[in-house]
Amino acid sequence: MSATAIALQPPQSRFAYVTRIFAKEIQYEFVKMLRIKAFSLSVIGFPIMFYLLFGASNRHTDFARYLMASYGCMGVVSASLFGIGMGISMERAQGWLELKQASPMPRLAYLAAKIVSSAAFALIIQIALIALAITVGGAQVRAIEAVRLIGVTLLGSVPFAAMGLLVSVLVPANSAPGIINLIYLPMSFASGFWMPVSMLPHWLQTVAPALPTYHLGQLALSIIGMAQPGLTSTHIQVLAGYTLVMFGAAWIIFNRSEAKA
Amino acid sequence: MLQVARVPEVLRVRELIDLFRSYYPQPLPAKEIVRIAKLEGLEDRLFGKLSGGQRQRALFGLAICGNPDLVFLDEPTTGMDIESRHALWDEVRALSAAGKAVLLTTHYLEEADVLATRVVVINRGKTICEGTPSDIRRRVSGRRIRCVTQLDAAFLATLPTVSDVRHDREAVILTAEAAEDVVREMLLRDRTLSGLEILTPALEDAFLALTADDNSKGDHQ
Secondary structure, three states, X not given: OOHHHHHHOOOOOHHHHHHHHHHHHHHHHHHHHHHOHHHHXXXXXXXXXXXXXXXXXXXXXXXXXXXXXXXXXXXXXXXXXXXXXXHHHHHHHHOHHHHHHHOOOOHHHHHHHHHHHHHHHHHHHHHHHHHHHHHOOOOOOOHHHHHHHHHHHHHHHHHHHHHXXXXXXXXXXXXXXXXXHHHHHHHHHHOXXXXXXXXXXXXXXXXXXXXXXXXXXXXXXXXXXXXXXXXXXXXXXXXXXXXXXXXXXXXXXXXXXXXXX | OOOOOOOOOOOEHHHHHHHHHHOOOOOOOHHHHHHHOOOOOOOOOEHHHOOHHHXXXXXXXXXXXXXXXXXXXXXXXXXXXXXXXXXXXXXXXHHHHOOOEEEEEEOOHHHHHHHOOOEEXXXXXEEEEEEOHHHHXXXXXXXXXXXXXXXXXXXXXXXXXXXXXXXXXXEEEEEEOOXXXXXXXXXXXXXXXEEEEEEOOOHHHHHHHHHXXXXXXXXXX
């Protein structure tokens, strides 16, 4: 656009313009995830279904509280890996990402929309699980515990968004669902999302602390006083480290594939 | 407008336009986009429920959201029905009349012929020739005469300016520079001559003559 055309514009602040892009991008990303039934129903449906099965059968026990936190973490991981990993992988294959990159959309808006939308899904899952724990599980949940769990859910979405992003640049769209399941299911089992880590085979217990999912789980479980021994600060540091490494790797690989194209 | 972009099938046409409009500081009004891309009545349709031609129109709509001065259209009419294609041609002409530059690639030479002010023919990544459609047509000399005649092909080839004689089912096709003279001569010699047609070469003939192999692509502005 020529300089004269810019001068003719009403003075619209750059901030308002960028904010608007982010808002629209997030709005439609969320709508899109919600309308893709294969995603929304399974990601929200599985933790709820499992809670109805295993939470309800452990009514009034500590396990009903445990599963509220651990299934919430499962929601975080699956929403991020499937929402972001599979989502971006598919949109790259379709050419939607290319079309957007041909427009003046800031790259960051696209990424932010994915992260915020999958965090919103994780939030929905966690709130549903807290409600189920109180009603079906007969568990005592204090308000501060609920708020903290929700906080862990939202912050925990960031490292797994990075993991999703890394998956999306590494894995071709048609094999993404399979590969994501292959990463996600063993990882969530080994990290104590299904049963406490102390009940797992010994060798798995030694492997678990290397997984980012383990540290997310421990953060959530420490809120309800059911974590393994370990420092909160360690969990946060490990997750932050994973986030940086995976974002960095994804960024480098993505830029390299762009340069090739 | 990209050639093979597929946009998320679960968003509605209205939503896609709204989203793309937000990327530009001074977008066209949504109504205007819907009108130009001929999407009236499809605004609430999910992209996945659109037909091939409707999808192309929706993508065209997204391409003009920012009210651009220069529009790139990569084979925009692929998969469109005749009506949509003509409608899109009208819009390309309207864009051009409004002072915007349109760069359009196409395999349909008819499209280049009716739309372009300048055509660039590209074959295997090299520019073969460029100019107005009539400039390019002129590269292939002569006009074509098609008729059913009893005259001998060998004789026809000796008529002045005839450069080519071919059989086409029951008829013959001559290519000649001075078509009028050739026809006059033929009518004098063969009273049974029938089904006479004189054709100016289409851009397509020029194109075939220029590329002379099938691995080719038209590209015009």
